[in-house]
Structure formats: C-alpha cells, structure tokens
Amino acid sequence: MYNYDIVVVGGGPAGLAAAIEARKNGVRNILVVERDRELGGILNQCIHNGFGLHIFKEELTGPEYAERFIDEFHRLEIEYKLDTMVLNITEDKTMKLVSSEYGLMHVKAKAIILAMGCRERTRGAINIPGTRPAGIFSAGTAQRFVNMEGYMPGKKVVILGSGDIGLIMARTMVWEGAKVSAVVELMPYSGGLTRNIVQCLEDFDIPLLLNHTIINIKGDERLEGVTVAEVDSSKKAIKSTEKFFECDTLLLSVGLIPENELSINAGIELDRKTGGAVVNESMETSVAGIFACGNVLHVHDLVDWVTEESRKTGKSAAKYVYEQPSEGGRTIETIAEEGISYIVPHEIRTKKVEDKIDIYLRVDNIYEDVILLIKTDSKIIKRIKKKHLAPGEMESVSISIEDIISGGAKLTVEIEKGGQ
Amino acid sequence: MRQTITCIACPLGCRVEVEEKSQGEKKYLISGHKCIRGEKYAIEEITNPTRVLTYTVKIRNANLSRLPIKTDGVIAKGLLFSCIEEIDKIELQAPIRIGDVIIENVLNTGVDIVASRSMNAIKI
Ligand SMILES: Cc1cc2nc3c(=O)[nH]c(=O)nc-3n(C[C@H](O)[C@H](O)[C@H](O)COP(=O)(O)OP(=O)(O)OC[C@H]3O[C@@H](n4cnc5c(N)ncnc54)[C@H](O)[C@@H]3O)c2cc1C
Numbered sequence: 001m002y003n004y005d006i007v008v009v010g011g012g013p014a015g016l017a018a019a020i021e022a023r024k025n026g027v028r029n030i031l032v033v034e035r036d037r038e039l040g041g042i043l044n045q046c047i048h049n050g051f052g053l054h055i056f057k058e059e060l061t062g063p064e065y066a067e068r069f070i071d072e073f074h075r076l077e078i079e080y081k082l083d084t085m086v087l088n089i090t091e092d093k094t095m096k097l098v099s100s101e102y103g104l105m106h107v108k109a110k111a112i113i114l115a116m117g118c119r120e121r122t123r124g125a126i127n128i129p130g131t132r133p134a135g136i137f138s139a140g141t142a143q144r145f146v147n148m149e150g151y152m153p154g155k156k157v158v159i160l161g162s163g164d165i166g167l168i169m170a171r172t173m174v175w176e177g178a179k180v181s182a183v184v185e186l187m188p189y190s191g192g193l194t195r196n197i198v199q200c201l202e203d204f205d206i207p208l209l210l211n212h213t214i215i216n217i218k219g220d221e222r223l224e225g226v227t228v229a230e231v232d233s234s235k236k237a238i239k240s241t242e243k244f245f246e247c248d249t250l251l252l253s254v255g256l257i258p259e260n261e262l263s264i265n266a267g268i269e270l271d272r273k274t275g276g277a278v279v280n281e282s283m284e285t286s287v288a289g290i291f292a293c294g295n296v297l298h299v300h301d302l303v304d305w306v307t308e309e310s311r312k313t314g315k316s317a318a319k320y321v322y323e324q325p326s327e328g329g330r331t332i333e334t335i336a337e338e339g340i341s342y343i344v345p346h347e348i349r350t351k352k353v354e355d356k357i358d359i360y361l362r363v364d365n366i367y368e369d370v371i372l373l374i375k376t377d378s379k380i381i382k383r384i385k386k387k388h389l390a391p392g393e394m395e396s397v398s399i400s401i402e403d404i405i406s407g408g409a410k411l412t413v414e415i416e417k418g419g420q
Numbered sequence: 421m422r423q424t425i426t427c428i429a430c431p432l433g434c435r436v437e438v439e440e441k442s443q444g445e446k447k448y449l450i451s452g453h454k455c456i457r458g459e460k461y462a463i464e465e466i467t468n469p470t471r472v473l474t475y476t477v478k479i480r481n482a483n484l485s486r487l488p489i490k491t492d493g494v495i496a497k498g499l500l501f502s503c504i505e506e507i508d509k510i511e512l513q514a515p516i517r518i519g520d521v522i523i524e525n526v527l528n529t530g531v532d533i534v535a536s537r538s539m540n541a542i543k544i
C-alpha cells in the first residue's frame with residue numbers, strides 16, 4: 001500500500017491546476033494519475049484558439065494552454081503516473097490503480113481530487129433509428145483522430161448537434177479536404193458561440209438546420225446517407241419535410257456527460273441535473289475529503305473556468321490535509337429557480353468562505369434584456385442586468401459573504417423577465 | 421451593394437446590414453448593430469476579412485503523427501486554403517518545441533506558422 005496526502009484522478013486542465021495549487025499551499029506528497037500516455041486531457045486535441053482569454057489575457061490554442069500548466073507542474077516536481085487508470089475508490093479513500101508498467105497498485109490518500117473530465121454522449125444514448133454501418137463517430141473521437149493521429153474519418157460529412165465541438169469539427173473537416181453538407185440541430189438555436197457559427201459554418205457556406213433532426217440512418221457496411229426532417233414545437237419530425245443527405249460520415253456532437261462511475265462506487269451523492277457530484281463551497285463532495293472539479297463536476301464550455309474552479313479545489317484539499325476540522329457555521333442551500341437550470345456549489349457553509357464566493361450557473365433557454373436576481377429567502381441581494389443569456393454560456397456570479405450571512409437558509413437565483 | 425454580417429465581437433451576435441454607397445461623406449451605410457464595435461467589425465469584415473489558421477502538420481519520430489500549428493497572427497481569409505496547401509507539403513521530425521517556426525513569412529503575409537505544442541522524439 002502506497003500512502004499520499006492527495007491523489008488527483010485525471011491529468012487534464014482540472015487535475016493539473018488542482019495539483020499545482022495544492023503544492024503551492026504546502027502539500028508535498030501529491031500523486032496525479034492519468035490513464036492517457038500524456039498530461040493535458042482533452043485540450044491536446046482542441047487545436048483551435050480561443051482558450052485563456054480570462055486567465056492569461058491572450059488567445060491560446062488548447063495545446064498551448066495545457067503546456068503552460070504542464071510546464072509549471074513539472075517545475076514544481078509533482079509526482080505523476082501515466083498510462084495508469086484508477087479502477088476503484090472507497091469511502092475511506094483507498095484506491096485501486098492499474099498501469100501497464102506497475103500492474104495493480106493499492107493507494108491510500110488523505111484527500112482525493114476527482115478530475116476525470118467528461119465523455120461524449122453516443123448514438124445509443126439518443127436512439128436514432130436505422131442501420132448501424134461504419135462511418136458514425138462522436139465528434140470528439142473524430143477530433144482526436146484528425147488532429148492527433150492523422151486519420152481522416154471520411155469525405156462527405158453530416159454533423160448532428162451544433163454545440164462548439166460540432167461547429168469546430170465542421171471547419172476542421174473542411175480544412176482537411178472533406179465536404180460538410182449540413183449541421184443539424186434539434187433546438188431552435190445553436191448551443192455554440194456566435195464566433196464559431198460565423199468562422200466555422202458561414203465562412204464555408206455550410207447550412208445550419210435549426211429545428212431539425214436525423215430520423216433515419218442508411219447504409220450496410222459503410223454509411224450511405226441520413227434522412228433529415230424538421231421538427232414541430234413538440235420535437236416530433238414533420239413527415240413532409242424529410243430530406244435525404246448523401247454522406248459517408250456522421251459526426252455526433254450531442255452533449256457531454258461527466259464521467260462519474262468512480263464517484264458512484266465511492267458512495268458520492270450526484271446531482272441529477274449536472275450529472276456531477278453535489279458539492280459545498282470548498283468543492284468537497286458528500287464524502288468528507290473527496291473533492292471534485294472541472295468537467296467531472298459539471299460540463300464547462302470554457303477551460304478558464306475549469307482552471308479557476310480547480311485552483312479553489314486544490315486549495316481546499318490542502319486545507320483539509322493540514323488543518324484541524326473546524327466548525328462550518330450555518331449551511332446555506334443554493335436553489336435554481338425560474339429560468340436557471342443549475343447552480344454549483346450546492347451548499348455554502350458560512351464560516352468556510354473568506355470574503356466572497358463565486359457561484360456558477362446555467363440558464364435553461366436564450367434570454368435577452370433580463371435581470372438575474374439573487375435572493376436570500378425573500379431579500380434581494382443582487383440584481384444583474386444581462387443583455388444576453390444562453391444555455392451554452394456558463395455564468396459566474398460573485399457574492400459577498402456578508403450578504404449571505406445576513407440572509408436566510410436559502411440562496412436563490414432566478415431570471416426576472418421584461419426587467420429594466 | 422448590400423451585405424449582412426454577423427458581428428462576433430460579443431455573444432449577442434447582431435446581424436449588421438452594410439450598404440456600400442457610391443457617393444456621400446460616408447462610404448458605408450450601416451444598420452442593425454447595437455454598439456460601435458459592430459460598425460467597426462462589419463467594415464473590416466467587408467473590406468479586409470482576416471482569420472487565424474489552426475491546423476496540423478505531419479510529424480515523424482513522435483508518439484503522435486500530427487503536430488498542431490497556428491499562424492502567429494491573422495492572415496487574409498482568402499489565403500486560408502493556399503496556406504493549408506503549403507503546410508500539407510511539409511513533414512517534420514520530432515523533437516519540436518512550442519513556438520518553433522515551421523514556415524517563415526508564409527505566402528509573403530509577414531506571418532509565421534509556428535508549433536503550438538512541444539513534442540518529444542520517441543525514445544529508442
Ligand atoms: C471533445 C471535446 C472538445 C472540447 N472542446 C473545447 C473547446 O474547444 N474549448 C473549451 O474551452 N473547452 C472545450 N471542451 C471542454 C473541455 O473539456 C474543458 O475545457 C476542459 O478540458 C476540461 O478539463 P478537465 O480536466 O475537467 O477534463 P479533461 O480535459 O477531459 O481531463 C480529464 C482527464 O482525466 C483522465 N481520466 C479520466 N478517468 C480516469 C481514470 N479513471 N483514471 C485516470 N485518469 C482518468 C482522462 O484521460 C483525461 O486526461 C471540450 C470537451 C470535449 C469532450
């Protein structure tokens with residue numbers, strides 16, 4: 001049995017930032033476990049730019065952003081194991097690891113930071129009827145093939161889902177010489193950034209079919225095409241609008257799910273809405289001493305927020321390792337009301353917050369010219385004017401602890417419509 | 421001539437209408453933008469649209485077979501595909517350091533193509 005103060009599961013941007021921050025807060029005995037052959041996580045395949053505007057005030061590509069953290073991580077001489085996977089975690093924080101080099105290992109940690117990221121929803125999860133030929137990939141898998149392994153999935157492409165990964169892949173496929181016939185989106189709006197709609201679709205005249213879905217897949221061995229139809233307000237396909245698109249490749253970009261099998265086995269309580277753990281202000285889960293950050297906690301669209309959240313997590317884990325348990329004070333619950341789909345963290349212990357706390361949230365629809373209303377019980381503590389809110393863009397709100405302490409047992413966030 | 425440009429300077433994504441005028445003090449008649457940045461962006465997008473290219477180049481002697489690269493600044497949108505053709509002609513050998521210049525002054529744009537990550541050589 002090996003003993004560590006902190007074990008971090010996952011060496012993506014979340015795991016790296018958490019480990020670095022824990023080290024800077026004095027923890028010496030840290031291990032980062034990564035199942036891939038290198039550190040950096042999903043950023044290694046996100047070769048486009050747009051990362052880091054918030055943290056570094058400049059626009060970096062995914063690999064550049066990752067390398068800055070990897071360099072700092074190595075400078076701090078933090079121990080790590082590659083090609084090593086965490087198989088199991090128990091509530092008393094013993095872990096089972098397996099690696100090609102060392103075989104099976106048992107590790108005991110004082111604190112664990114979960115930073116496993118997320119995985120993509122697959123076709124099975126959304127059930128499109130039709131055959132199951134070759135040529136259907138998740139967009140992220142295709143991204144890895146093209147950008148890292150130099151393998152081209154196909155020549156004639158249709159993409160389902162218009163989140164940023166789908167949009168970016170449309171442009172990547174065009175630059176790599178393929179034809180992209182359409183991006184199909186079930187919702188009446190795209191989940192991606194305007195910049196990506198312009199620079200990844202409009203630049204190449206790729207049609208974005210909103211309120212559309214794929215209703216059939218055709219092909220025996222290899223994909224031959226897909227049938228696309230418009231949907232009505234109840235999301236049912238309208239028969240008369242069916243149209244066949246010839247293609248040899250279908251990329252699915254239909255959402256991400258936090259990768260939480262390990263958390264479930266450890267008995268950690270999950271939030272049905274985020275798919276991630278229920279956490280308090282310190283990013284600590286329902287199991288004391290097990291923390292979570294990054295995409296395994298809730299899906300982030302901007303890696304900058306991942307870094308910020310993970311630094312906080314690394315610091316909290318360091319405190320957990322070194323400080324005597326202290327009284328948390330009152331526990332305030334955060335509650336998503338009208339128009340808000342979720343809030344992280346779920347609980348705030350008043351004595352554990354220094355001066356202010358940042359909460360992260362997502363809205364459930366597109367809103368223009370509205371007010372974000374933050375209340376404790378019925379008292380309003382913040383009114384924030386918002387010109388534009390969209391489910392694809394996470395919002396962060398900073399709240400002073402004074403305001404929270406002076407209020408009741410609940411902190412609610414809601415959207416006030418038609419407000420000025 | 422009339423053109424519609426989607427402004428990308430903020431998430432609102434205004435549809436900005438630009439009409440080119442043959443005479444008068446102002447060359448363009450602009451509408452649909454909610455702020456001044458939209459006007460500036462739309463005129464730039466019509467007169468001289470530019471983009472950053474992020475792409476990959478073949479690499480040998482490394483664990484991966486593609487190295488990510490980028491233009492170290494913006495280039496004219498119309499040059500993107502010619503630029504890709506130039507990059508496709510190249511094959512690199514690991515090791516490569518982040519920021520290494522892969523093509524200097526690509527297509528006489530004054531912009532370099534640089535490596536956007538480091539890649540070690542495979543240890544034998
Ligand atoms: C396909 C895709 C494209 C994306 N594109 C963008 C983008 O363009 N811009 C942007 O800002 N964000 C993008 N994101 C979001 C992006 O995931 C986050 O910004 C950021 O990478 C999340 O960091 P993370 O460390 O939480 O997760 P990840 O980067 O996914 O890292 C998690 C790491 O944990 C490892 N791991 C998982 N389970 C185990 C285990 N049991 N044992 C050991 N190791 C394990 C994984 O191998 C991985 O390296 C994208 C996400 C995906 C899935």
Ligand code: SF4
Pocket residue numbers: 427428429430431432433434453454455456457458459
């Ligand atoms: S015109 Fe102004 S408000 Fe409209 S998208 Fe551009 S920057 Fe945003």
